[in-house]
Amino acid sequence: MNRINQLFEKKQQNILSIYITAGFPNIDDTATIISEIEKSGADMIEIGIPFSDPLADGKTIQDSSSQALQNGMSISILFEQLETIRKTVSIPLILMGYINPIYQYGFEAFCEKCNAIGIDGLIIPDLPVWEYTEHYKELFEKNNLHNIFLVSPQTSSSRIKEIDSISNGFIYIVSSAATTGKTSDISEEQISYFSSIQNMKLSTPQLIGFGISDNKSYTTACKYCHGVIIGSAFIKALQTSQTSIEKIIHTFIQGIREQKK
Amino acid sequence: MNYFVDTKGYYGNYGGSFIPEMLYANIQELQDNYLQILESESFQKQYRELLTEYVGRPSPLYFAKRLSEKYNTNIYLKREDLNHTGAHKINNCVGQVLVAQHLNKKKIIAETGAGQHGVATATVCALMGLECIVFMGEVDVERQQPNVKRMEMLGAQVIPVKSGSKTLKDATNEAFRFWINNPDSFYIIGSVVGAHPYPDMVARLQSIISEEITWQLAEKIGRNYPDYIIACIGGGSNAIGAYYHFLNDTRVKLISVEAAGKGIDSGKSAATSILGSPGILHASKTLLMQTKDGQVTEPYSISAGLDYPGIGPVHAHLFETGRAIAQNATDDEALQAGFLLTRLEGIIPAIESAHALAALEKNTFKKDDIVVVNLSGRGDKDMGTYLKYKDVYLK
Numbered sequence A: 001m002n003r004i005n006q007l008f009e010k011k012q013q014n015i016l017s018i019y020i021t022a023g024f025p026n027i028d029d030t031a032t033i034i035s036e037i038e039k040s041g042a043d044m045i046e047i048g049i050p051f052s053d054p055l056a057d058g059k060t061i062q063d064s065s066s067q068a069l070q071n072g073m074s075i076s077i078l079f080e081q082l083e084t085i086r087k088t089v090s091i092p093l094i095l096m097g098y099i100n101p102i103y104q105y106g107f108e109a110f111c112e113k114c115n116a117i118g119i120d121g122l123i124i125p126d127l128p129v130w131e132y133t134e135h136y137k138e139l140f141e142k143n144n145l146h147n148i149f150l151v152s153p154q155t156s157s158s159r160i161k162e163i164d165s166i167s168n169g170f171i172y173i174v175s176s177a178a179t180t181g182k183t184s185d186i187s188e189e190q191i192s193y194f195s196s197i198q199n200m201k202l203s204t205p206q207l208i209g210f211g212i213s214d215n216k217s218y219t220t221a222c223k224y225c226h227g228v229i230i231g232s233a234f235i236k237a238l239q240t241s242q243t244s245i246e247k248i249i250h251t252f253i254q255g256i257r258e259q260k261k
Numbered sequence B: 001m002n003y004f005v006d007t008k009g010y011y012g013n014y015g016g017s018f019i020p021e022m023l024y025a026n027i028q029e030l031q032d033n034y035l036q037i038l039e040s041e042s043f044q045k046q047y048r049e050l051l052t053e054y055v056g057r058p059s060p061l062y063f064a065k066r067l068s069e070k071y072n073t074n075i076y077l078k079r080e081d082l083n084h085t086g087a088h089k090i091n092n093c094v095g096q097v098l099v100a101q102h103l104n105k106k107k108i109i110a111e112t113g114a115g116q117h118g119v120a121t122a123t124v125c126a127l128m129g130l131e132c133i134v135f136m137g138e139v140d141v142e143r144q145q146p147n148v149k150r151m152e153m154l155g156a157q158v159i160p161v162k163s164g165s166k167t168l169k170d171a172t173n174e175a176f177r178f179w180i181n182n183p184d185s186f187y188i189i190g191s192v193v194g195a196h197p198y199p200d201m202v203a204r205l206q207s208i209i210s211e212e213i214t215w216q217l218a219e220k221i222g223r224n225y226p227d228y229i230i231a232c233i234g235g236g237s238n239a240i241g242a243y244y245h246f247l248n249d250t251r252v253k254l255i256s257v258e259a260a261g262k263g264i265d266s267g268k269s270a271a272t273s274i275l276g277s278p279g280i281l282h283a284s285k286t287l288l289m290q291t292k293d294g295q296v297t298e299p300y301s302i303s304a305g306l307d308y309p310g311i312g313p314v315h316a317h318l319f320e321t322g323r324a325i326a327q328n329a330t331d332d333e334a335l336q337a338g339f340l341l342t343r344l345e346g347i348i349p350a351i352e353s354a355h356a357l358a359a360l361e362k363n364t365f366k367k368d369d370i371v372v373v374n375l376s377g378r379g380d381k382d383m384g385t386y387l388k389y390k391d392v393y394l395k
């Protein structure tokens, strides 16, 4: 069974997925960071493939992406770094990236390589539902890859149901009409949006992402779904270079999980 | 062969709408409504009236006698430079702002390169009393200062974009990001790029150019088509506007001129059809300048309006099918052509349009050929650049 499905079978609450930009802060950090995130107790990891023009991302991830590209990161190098990752890491791994670099690598070769390495799912924010079902669904399924769809406050409830019906793994709930990295307290409006989705009793589990940054937003969001995805806040933490990367990651994830005294 | 958009938003292998889910509702709203709005009687009445009374259309189709003598053929200039605000961009903005009103949108956003689209957008927003925010790369803010000042005077907020190459591509990224964060706003895209239906909507709104060429030629020479149409392409809106009514008439040869910058092989160029390959940027599949890893590369052209790493999907299709011929002009060739037109005809062209004029030098026309060059804009905004090179070209 796909590791994402296994995860949601054994755990329905407080799932924590961490987004990283591959090749950031240094090109060879990817495997270390992945291992440390698992050791620190996160449940899943999204590995971002850097792109020159990340339309859905705010400044933090834009900057980490351009740093990673400057460091020389590419899909081929990422695959080399992940070649033996499954010897040490057992939590679900998802690759997240904009469509163009994947298209240039070759969709078929890309999916086959993901399968060979042990990647469980893909998030391609600019691959729309129609293009996916028409052109890529079979290829994804053949390679045991779940395509993770996004829904946002702009998504109608009929469309959410449609997305639910073709989803496997989980649905990515974008917390507000925003690019990544906007942090403010979760508003009443967001709460009612989260509850309306919760009340739809979808068959696919849901994680909330975008703007989740600390224990408070994690705790609030977790009340309305199976867990959260944290990206920009984690990338920012990696930039505080006073201590070792291991320590930073451990402290960050502890901080999310545990109420500060 | 079909040169128009299909029901899925594609031109052959190119086009589509590769948008993140956050923009799905906005794009869907446009897809569902744009044709009905554009074809409605009330839209057509308002649009045509504004084009006549406000923009100053029809723009003349001017027989350039001295230029024709020089190239020993018959050259007509389609004078989009005489439009209000000085370029073809206003045709599109007048149309899109009406679409925005039909959809009850109050806040308008736009990207701009040369600043012509930004000025045109700021202008129609002032006219309609709508809030206007324009994204412009920091490099372009610097090289197109007069247009920045015009936008501000018109009441628009100009936001300098500091990411990437700080030019048109990055301004477009930033406009899309703002749209994601402010889904109640209406994005007036300035060229035939972006998610379906933008390329088709913008093409239809610019097609007034070829509509006029048809009857103007009939009046002038008793024949309603030329042998050649020459236009520059950044994204390709002035070109598709000039081609539109002739797309299925293969007697008319279409020449699209890209910016070669300092030369095709110099590493400083924007000649997408030669340097590009199929890829996906700004929500459509098209020809794109990129690395083998699919990272978009930074283009270069002396002209801010052509300094873009892609072309509209319709142009990728026109090139692939052989319907249009891709040519290019370097900075040097464009400047030369710009100064030539100035001294032969007393018309200072936009540096973008000067790229189209440069193609006259590179093709041999017959004595009785009818050649239409789309003069997409005027050179006022480029005075700084022209003056810098004056001593080199005006000896």
Ligand SMILES: Cc1ncc(COP(=O)(O)O)c(C=O)c1O
Pocket (backbone or CB within 6 Å): B087, B088, B113, B114, B115, B116, B117, B190, B191, B192, B232, B233, B234, B235, B236, B237, B238, B239, B304, B305, B306, B350, B352, B353, B376, B377, B378
């Ligand atoms: C005068 C002029 N011509 C041409 C262009 C290029 O745009 P397009 O290829 O969409 O006509 C611009 C863009 O700013 C422009 O200002």
